Amino acid sequence: MEWNKLLCGDRIRPIQKREGSQDLRSEFEKDYHRIIGSASFRRLQDKTQVFPLDQSDFVRTRLTHSLEVSSFCKSLGQNIARKILTQIKDESFDPSYQQDICDILQCAGLLHDIGNPPFGHFGETVIREWFKENLPKLRFSKDIDGSGAGSAEGRPLTEILNPQMQNDFYNFEGNTQALRVVSKLHYLVDEHGMNLTKALLATIIKYPVSSLDVDKKNPDICCHKMGYYYADRELFKDIEDSCGLGGRRHPLTYILEAADDIAYRTADIEDSYKKGRISFDMLVRELEKRCYEDQSDHVYRDLIGTLKYRYGKGIEHGVSDPGGYAVQNWIIAVQGRLIYLATDSFAEHYNEIMDGSFGSELLEGTEGKHIVDALGEIAVKYAFNSEPILKIEVSADQILTYLLDRLVPAAIGYDTGNKLRPIDSRMMSFISDNYKKIYHIYSEGKTEDEKLYLRLLLVTDYVCGMTDSYAKRLYQELNGLI
The missing domain is CATH 1.10.3210.10 (Hypothetical protein af1432)
Known part of the structure; x- marks a missing residue:
């Protein structure tokens, strides 16, 4: 791969530069x-x-x-x-x-x-699982009155959609x-x-x-x-x-992935502390436990030493919450360490990254891998398995399943010449006109099979565009709860 091509500044729709433009960006x-x-x-x-x-x-x-x-x-x-x-x-x-x-x-x-x-990554899981369970059950027929759309009559969708179309929903991301x-x-x-x-x-x-x-x-x-x-x-x-x-990952993608890992692994610990899910002492104990269980005990000794040092500084400065002071400052130190390690890893594997043969994360094989894994395990134990998270995941499953149960059958018969059931017409009316416009632009001239696939994508497009509050409010309104 070559940098002059990798940094391609072209756009899908070329933009004509105006003569005399003062835009220096x-x-x-x-x-x-x-x-x-x-x-x-x-x-x-x-x-x-x-x-x-x-x-x-x-x-x-x-x-x-x-x-x-x-x-x-x-x-x-x-x-x-x-x-x-x-x-x-x-x-x-x-x-x-x-x-x-x-x-x-x-x-x-x-x-x-x-x-x-x-609803975060759990929302992705709900969508994937819904399609794995329901896509094989759905059918479509082009009837005069539309009664076959999504009903027990007609052809199964798994016979209409090609394997890649089906797998797109089973592997939704x-x-x-x-x-x-x-x-x-x-x-x-x-x-x-x-x-x-x-x-x-x-x-x-x-x-x-x-x-x-x-x-x-x-x-x-x-x-x-x-x-x-x-x-x-x-x-x-x-x-x-x-x-x-040439079928390979863009080199900058490795950097993006590392930045994401550094951000969320450290943030989960800081947020967990602020929410009262983990204390300073509990964090120290979790790291100490890994000193005895992991061969890279020097990594955890350094982490523990830095954390305790920051706590001592908090006491020295007379802060009201030395534990919080320690955790926040420790997080910043950990982030700096991970950035350093990811940078060195990119340089070390530069040739492999540029020829497309590198297939790992940047922190893999470095001390940083032990750090992010430890932070991830602690977050799962104290944050992701906490009652507030479990409650929102149960709610998310209920909300998204309800919406997909009603939107997908409605979309199957949409734009087919079939007469939709009144409830299906109403469900389709909630979808943004912009999303529908995009569907019509990209479905023009396509086969009926691909149009059906694009109608299913119209549903996932709409659902993914929802905020947490909007999805919750729509569910409540449709169920007469508000």
Whole structure:
């Protein structure tokens, strides 16, 4: 792979530069302003990160998490670009690329969760499980009165949809949805969504494989999830060819993934402390336990030593909560350490990353792997298994299952010439006119099979665009609860 192609500033719809324009921004800087001014990005403020949304102004949402990831992305980009120039000395890497890399990564951090459905990663699980259970039961027939749509009559959908179409729903991912949001669903000027640069689009595609090629047992992490829908296959090919990827992951994607890991692993601990799920003493005990269980005990000794040192500083400064002071300052120190380790790993594996043979996370095989794994295990024990989280997951299952139960059968018969049942017409009326417009643009000239597939995607597009509050409110209104 070559940097001059990897940093492709082209857009799906070319923009004609106005003569005499005084706009001095690079194409990647323009991407940044398109993102932060979008409603799709603003909706992240009302989507769960870990803890259910409440009145606290401290606990993170998807929006604040994305801002943190964006910040770490930029820091990593600066460090790594500097190493390429001064240590690796890749002659093909022009000094001007340093700023481009930072701008692309900063934007990628903002976008990495923009396709997530309401209620966090559990929302993704509910959608996947719903389709695994229900898609084989659904049928479609083109009747005069529409009575066969979604009913016991007609052909099973699993006989109509090709294997990739079906697997798209069985392997549903917020990462995959992000590409649809920014390239199609965010209807700004036309059907090309935000019309972002191809280098940025390539960076947010974490897994460059279709749903047919997902293999969670493959040692190459690039195959563990799908990266694009059947509906977006031509877009993916365009991005891949323009950036010279050849079926491989964009090098900046490794940096984005590392920034995300650093942000959420450390934030989960800090939020857990603020929510009273874990105390300073409990955190120390958890780390001490790993000293005896893990061969990398020196890593945990360093972590414990730094944590206790920060606690002592809190007492020395006379703060009211030395434990909180220690945890927050310790988190910052851990983040700095992880950024350093990820930077060194990128430099160490530079040739493998550039030839597409590197199939691990940047922190894999480093001390950072022990750190993020420990933080993740502690978060699962004290945060993810806490009562508030379990309650929101039960509620999420109820809400999303209810909506899919009613929206999918309605969408099956939509735009087919069939007469929809009154309840189905009403359910379809809730879907945004912009989403419907995108469906009609991209379904024009397609086969009936692909149109059916696109109607199912219309439902997941609508559901993923919901905030937590909107999904909850719609469920309550449809059930006469408010």
